[in-house]
Amino acid sequence: MAVRKNLDQIVENIENAKKRVGRTDPVELLAVTKFVDWDLIDQSIDWGIRSIGENKTQDMNKRIDRYKDLLEYHFIGNLQRNKVKEIIGKVKLIHSVGSQRLAKAISDRALYEDLTQDVLIQVNVSKEETKNGIYLEDLDSFVYNILEYPNIRVRGLMTMAPYQADEADLRKIFGSLYKAFEDIKVKNYKEVSMSYLSMGMTQDYEIAIEEGSNIVRIGSAIYGDRTY
Numbered sequence: 703m704a705v706r707k708n709l710d711q712i713v714e715n716i717e718n719a720k721k722r723v724g725r726t727d728p729v730e731l732l733a734v735t736k737f738v739d740w741d742l743i744d745q746s747i748d749w750g751i752r753s754i755g756e757n758k759t760q761d762m763n764k765r766i767d768r769y770k771d772l773l774e775y776h777f778i779g780n781l782q783r784n785k786v787k788e789i790i791g792k793v794k795l796i797h798s799v800g801s802q803r804l805a806k807a808i809s810d811r812a813l814y815e816d817l818t819q820d821v822l823i824q825v826n827v828s829k830e831e832t833k834n835g836i837y838l839e840d841l842d843s844f845v846y847n848i849l850e851y852p853n854i855r856v857r858g859l860m861t862m863a864p865y866q867a868d869e870a871d872l873r874k875i876f877g878s879l880y881k882a883f884e885d886i887k888v889k890n891y892k893e894v895s896m897s898y899l900s901m902g903m904t905q906d907y908e909i910a911i912e913e914g915s916n917i918v919r920i921g922s923a924i925y926g927d928r929t930y
């Protein structure tokens with residue numbers, strides 16, 4: 703019961719956040735299922751969840767084995783280059799491309815498997831030392847360099863805000879990524895289609911939506927606190 707009630711509440715919160723800033727475009731709810739028990743995930747799927755996110759390749763594959771074509775899968779965690787082959791082509795989006803070397807590894811493998819992999823560029827807006835991602839000031843040249851790589855397609859940007867950020871910080875971080883997103887969009891690079899702006903988790907998704915996010919990645923607000 704709790705999962706369904708949580709999801710109803712989140713959808714209401716998303717709609718209210720959109721209304722506050724006059725948005726009518728869709729915001730996708732990505733359910734983050736890391737460390738979540740199967741029966742809770744099943745409940746969320748019964749409710750209507752069709753996209754889930756995981757941050758480990760092995761866990762992602764367990765979910766894919768069980769739910770197959772029923773769901774869309776998003777990889778949201780740090781991806782090691784030697785693990786690219788475990789998920790490439792099976793996930794709709796890799797949200798966490800934060801280095802040229804990883805982009806190259808994805809491109810190489812996608813070429814080898816004769817497929818195209820859609821990715822988001824992870825941006826470390828607040829320059830936290832513990833987080834992956836490229837800095838905002840390097841974003842332009844990063845996107846430009848990826849254009850050279852075949853079989854990898856940039857579809858948007860992703861960021862994670864620092865855990866301790868207050869509301870003013872969050873608005874600055876999310877707002878500046880939204881601006882970068884719009885700036886790249888108007889450049890009309892042939893191989894880049896800026897569709898997804900992945901920002902916002904349990905504690906900050908409403909602010910992220912007010913600042914322009916169109917995918918929120920939510921775990922504990924749906925399934926309860928994680929016990930690692």
Ligand SMILES: *Cc1c(COP(=O)(O)O)cnc(C)c1O
Pocket residue numbers: 734736757778779862903904905919920921922923
């Ligand atoms: C775990 C995780 C989330 C979801 O976090 P919650 O606070 O449980 O909503 C979102 N994005 C990434 C990258 C994560 O690793």
